[in-house]
Amino acid sequence: MATDRNRELPMMKLLQPAITYLQELARDAIAGWNRFWFTPADPINLAVIRIITGFILLHTHLATLPDLLDFIGPRAWIDSQALAELQSTSVGMGNSGPDAWPGGEQSIWFYIQDPRWIWALHVLFLIAAVCFTLGIFSRMASVIVWAGHLSYIQRGIVIIYGMDSVLAMLTLYLMFAPIGTELSLDRWWRRRRTPDAAAGNDEAKKSVAANVVLRALQLHLCLIYLFSGLSKLAGGAWWNGTAVYTALMIPEATLFDMAWMARRDWLWLVLSNAGSFATLALELGFPIFVWHRRLRPLMLASAIAMQVGLGLLLSLGAFQAAMFAALCAFFPPQALRRWSAEP
Amino acid sequence: MKPQPPGATRGIFGWIQGLVSVVLLWHFMGLFIAAVAPPMPGFAPSALISGIYERLFRRPLEFLGLTNPHRYYAPGISPFTQAWFRATLADGAVRWMELPGPRNPILPARCQRRFGIAMALQSSTAALPQDPGTQVLTPSGRLLASSYARHVAVELGRASASPVVEVQVYQVVHRIRLPQEVQRGWPATDLRLYAPRYLGTFSADGRATSARDDAPLRAPNIPMSLFAATILREDAWPAGKQASGSTLHLPTPIAHLLKRIPALAKPQDAAGLRQRLVQSVESLDAPAPPRSVEEW
Numbered sequence: 001m002a003t004d005r006n007r008e009l010p011m012m013k014l015l016q017p018a019i020t021y022l023q024e025l026a027r028d029a030i031a032g033w034n035r036f037w038f039t040p041a042d043p044i045n046l047a048v049i050r051i052i053t054g055f056i057l058l059h060t061h062l063a064t065l066p067d068l069l070d071f072i073g074p075r076a077w078i079d080s081q082a083l084a085e086l087q088s089t090s091v092g093m094g095n096s097g098p099d100a101w102p103g104g105e106q107s108i109w110f111y112i113q114d115p116r117w118i119w120a121l122h123v124l125f126l127i128a129a130v131c132f133t134l135g136i137f138s139r140m141a142s143v144i145v146w147a148g149h150l151s152y153i154q155r156g157i158v159i160i161y162g163m164d165s166v167l168a169m170l171t172l173y174l175m176f177a178p179i180g181t182e183l184s185l186d187r188w189w190r191r192r193r194t195p196d197a198a199a200g201n202d203e204a205k206k207s208v209a210a211n212v213v214l215r216a217l218q219l220h221l222c223l224i225y226l227f228s229g230l231s232k233l234a235g236g237a238w239w240n241g242t243a244v245y246t247a248l249m250i251p252e253a254t255l256f257d258m259a260w261m262a263r264r265d266w267l268w269l270v271l272s273n274a275g276s277f278a279t280l281a282l283e284l285g286f287p288i289f290v291w292h293r294r295l296r297p298l299m300l301a302s303a304i305a306m307q308v309g310l311g312l313l314l315s316l317g318a319f320q321a322a323m324f325a326a327l328c329a330f331f332p333p334q335a336l337r338r339w340s341a342e343p
Numbered sequence: 344m345k346p347q348p349p350g351a352t353r354g355i356f357g358w359i360q361g362l363v364s365v366v367l368l369w370h371f372m373g374l375f376i377a378a379v380a381p382p383m384p385g386f387a388p389s390a391l392i393s394g395i396y397e398r399l400f401r402r403p404l405e406f407l408g409l410t411n412p413h414r415y416y417a418p419g420i421s422p423f424t425q426a427w428f429r430a431t432l433a434d435g436a437v438r439w440m441e442l443p444g445p446r447n448p449i450l451p452a453r454c455q456r457r458f459g460i461a462m463a464l465q466s467s468t469a470a471l472p473q474d475p476g477t478q479v480l481t482p483s484g485r486l487l488a489s490s491y492a493r494h495v496a497v498e499l500g501r502a503s504a505s506p507v508v509e510v511q512v513y514q515v516v517h518r519i520r521l522p523q524e525v526q527r528g529w530p531a532t533d534l535r536l537y538a539p540r541y542l543g544t545f546s547a548d549g550r551a552t553s554a555r556d557d558a559p560l561r562a563p564n565i566p567m568s569l570f571a572a573t574i575l576r577e578d579a580w581p582a583g584k585q586a587s588g589s590t591l592h593l594p595t596p597i598a599h600l601l602k603r604i605p606a607l608a609k610p611q612d613a614a615g616l617r618q619r620l621v622q623s624v625e626s627l628d629a630p631a632p633p634r635s636v637e638e639w
Contacts, residue, residue, distance in 0.1 A: 037367065038360055063450040067457075075497050077460050081549065082490035106406055150408050158463035158487075159456040160408075162415055168408035212363065219371060227378040227413040234383050235418030246420040249519045251531040252443065252458065253423065255451070262525035315451035 041211035042333035044340070046174065047135070047182035049217070050142075052325035053170045054133025056318045057149060060163070061126060068122060071156040074113045078157050083110065086157075108147070109155035125152075135184020142179060146171040166322035169220055177213035181205065183340055217329035222287035224326075225303075229283030237276075244275030248313060255315045282306055290330060300330055373400035378412045384419070420519075426461040427513040427539065427594050428495045429578075432505040437578045439592045440495055463487060464514040467542065468562040479559035480542060485551070488512045488560075492545035500547070509552065512542040514562075515594075528629040532599040535624065537567045571597055572617040580610040603627065 064071065074080045087110075112118060125148035131141035149171055153164045180186035182205075237243040245268050248258040261268045282302050289295040304327060311320035328336075380396035382388045404410045426442040443457035467484025471477040480488060492510040500507045516538040520529055529535070543560045544553040554560045574597050582591050593601070601608045604623050 033364065034360065037364065060452045063452040064456055067453065070494070070498075071456065075494060077491055077494050078487075079490050079493055081493070082486055085486055153408060156456070156459075159459045161455055161459050162411065163452075163455075165408060165411035165413075172407055172409070212367075216367065216370075220374065223371075223374055223378065224413045228415050228417065231383065231412070231414040231417035233418075234386065235420075237419050238417070243416065243420055245522070246519055247416055249525075250420070250423055252425075252454075252517065257531070259520070259525050259531070262520070262522040265522060268522055315454060318452055 037212055037215055038208050039211055040206035040208050041214055042206055042337075043178050043210035044182045044333045044336045045214055045328055045331055046177045046179050046210055047184060048331070048336055048340070049170065049325050049328045050135065050138070050174055050179040051133055051183060052321065052328065053167065053174065054129055054145075056163075056167065056321050056325065057129045057145060057171075058126070058133060059321075060167075060318055061122075061129065061149075061152070069115055069118065071159050072109045072152060073115055073118060076156070080113055107151040107155040109151055125149075135180045135186050138180025138184055138186050139175075142171065142175045146175055161316075161319070163316065163319040163322050166224070166319065166326060170217070170322065170325055173213045173216050173220075177210055178207050181207075214329050217326055218290075221323075221326045221329065222290065224323075225283045226287040229280060229286075232280055232283065238280060241269070241273035241276045243272070244279070245272035248272075253314055253316070255313060258313070279306065296330060300327060303327055373404055374409060376400055377404050377410050381412050381414075383414075422516050422518045423458070424462050424465045425515045425517055426464055426491065427515050428491070429511040429513070430495055430499045430507045431509040432499075432503055433508050434505040436503070436505065437582070437591065438499050438503065438507075439578070439594055440499060441592075441594050445595075460491075461514075464542070467514065468540065471559060478540070478562045478564075480562050484542070484562075485560055488542045489545055489549035489551065493547070493549040496547035507547050509544060509546060511544045513539045513565075514542055515539045523631075526629070527631060528627065530599065530603075532596040533624070534567050534571055534596055534600060534620075537570075537596055539565045539567060539570050541565055568617050568621050571600065572620050575607060575620070576613050576616060579608060600624070 070076055078086075108121070109118065112121065125144065128141045128144035128148060131137055132145045146168075149164075149167060153160045153168075232238040232243070235243065237246055245262070248254055249262065251257070261271055282299075286299050286303055290299040304324065307320040307323050307327070310316065376392055376396045377400060380388055380393050401410065428440040430438045430440065432438065442461040443454050464484070464487065467480055467487055468478045469481050469484075471479050492512055495510050496507040518536045518538065520531065520533075520536060524533075524536075540562055542562050543551050546552050551560055574593065578591060579593060579597070579601065604627075607620065607623060
């Protein structure tokens with residue numbers, strides 16, 4: 001026994017630095033995790049994100065209002081007969097095979113087929129979107145808006161595009177945040193009723209829930225940029241610099257005729273190569289460098305410039321606006337307070 | 344008392360923090376796996392990742408609408424797919440309808456949604472296992488085409504005096520112009536940029552009339568010159584002056600062709616029409632720009 005212990009001791013001595021290192025690493029990781037997620041944060045960013053998201057929802061749903069029954073009605077492009085077949089056969093929703101359908105997981109519109117009820121409930125959803133934007137009964141409005149938008153795209157099945165997944169992300173996270181405490185009619189109403197209670201100092205306004213949601217938005221946005229950049233690396237057009245030319249020459253996806261740039265070989269080559277490699281650099285660099293205090297403004301400015309550029313050139317609905325809303329999670333709250341003149 | 348680091352909490356709030364931490368870890372692990380699980384062209388996904396995604400994350404993330412792998416314009420940029428429909432009314436008249444229809448710079452969201460409807464046809468066909476050269480509609484493709492045909496029958500029937508009795512469905516790939524083609528003056532709607540595929544003929548109630556219910560629905564490619572010549576001969580010329588353009592709603596490239604070459608709108612000898620059509624379109628091309636020494 002004694003000999004075994006003597007043999008173990010040098011081994012323990014040898015391992016001790018490694019064990020101490022791992023213990024400290026774990027302690028630091030937990031402390032860092034808690035600091036990252038659970039330090040109270042200013043909810044002003046969330047209020048700005050709420051307003052932009054609300055406008056996007058209103059714009060998107062009002063723009064497609066004439067097509068409401070074409071998308072979710074009983075005689076929609078995917079009509080109730082096709083829907084019933086999808087829900088009952090192996091080619092249907094929930095199937096993960098190569099013949100699977102996107103979306104269609106769950107929707108209130110699977111159960112409501114009467115056009116009059118569809119219109120009535122959709123109007124209620126639009127009212128909730130107005131309340132969400134203005135910050136009236138914000139928490140309840142956020143739940144209705146999340147469920148309403150998700151129901152709409154899950155029923156539409158084939159109408160989903162990139163903007164919808166960004167909106168699904170924004171509306172999901174905002175449900176868990178104090179989104180009505182700033183820049184809202186809820187706040188105005190509260191201040192009118194109890195002026196003393198509403199006038200707190202900056203520290204009192206901060207909340208842990210606001211920080212959790214802001215961090216979730218930041219991380220999710222980084223994930224979007226990272227995978228968007230990584231998947232481009234598997235495409236030849238991004239390596240040979242022709243991707244931007246190709247994207248801008250799709251007549252259905254652009255707001256203006258971009259044929260002018262193809263009339264001179266040097267012109268399209270320069271523009272397309274510069275655009276393609278800048279896109280790759282930004283999408284791959286953003287998730288890393290945006291966490292660096294000094295580089296964050298540069299990364300944000302570049303990302304906003306890219307989204308504005310794409311918004312002016314491509315007809316992607318409100319996808320760019322939704323990405324801009326998510327980028328607001330990185331904005332310094334002091335600047336947002338200054339811009340919004342919110343004390 | 345020992346000072347606590349920022350964010351650290353004890354007691355009930357500590358437990359809540361722990362629970363929230365587990366949920367967050369789980370959520371972001373799911374998002375990460377959802378992004379890497381779908382196959383990339385030319386690369387098989389990891390069997391382990393696919394299994395984890397399928398068993399643990401797919402259903403909850405689908406419920407939340409968060410399964411997007413964020414491959415925007417990646418890995419490659421594919422041409423857009425349009426959907427064209429040729430509806431025959433009970434009185435014998437013909438109406439065309441196309442998705443997404445005219446571009447709307449004011450309301451791009453509307454256009455984008457209609458695009459999704461057309462783009463869903465992209466994966467509607469597959470090679471027949473016993474004859475890889477023959478494309479047929481997949482079960483979901485058949486379901487989709489049938490539903491679209493019913494919708495078109497209702498929509499066009501509502502706008503016409505006579506009900507729709509039959510709808511032909513086409514999936515049309517609109518290729519992107521190469522710089523050389525732009526330099527030779529090809530417009531974005533040049534016929535040579537379109538590749539139609541016939542997806543079947545359906546009755547107004549969505550029943551496939553071009554094949555038996557249990558038979559595979561063949562989906563052949565149609566050369567655009569043949570397609571355009573057939574439309575001219577069977578739809579545009581019989582419709583005559585009254586019906587040309589406005590009520591017939593010809594597909595955009597055919598309507599643009601008739602604007603560029605008005606002579607084609609007038610009925611003429613059907614024999615050799617396809618050849619004349621090709622020559623007419625090619626006659627509009629600007630001469631090829633001089634090539635550099637390196638290209639020789």
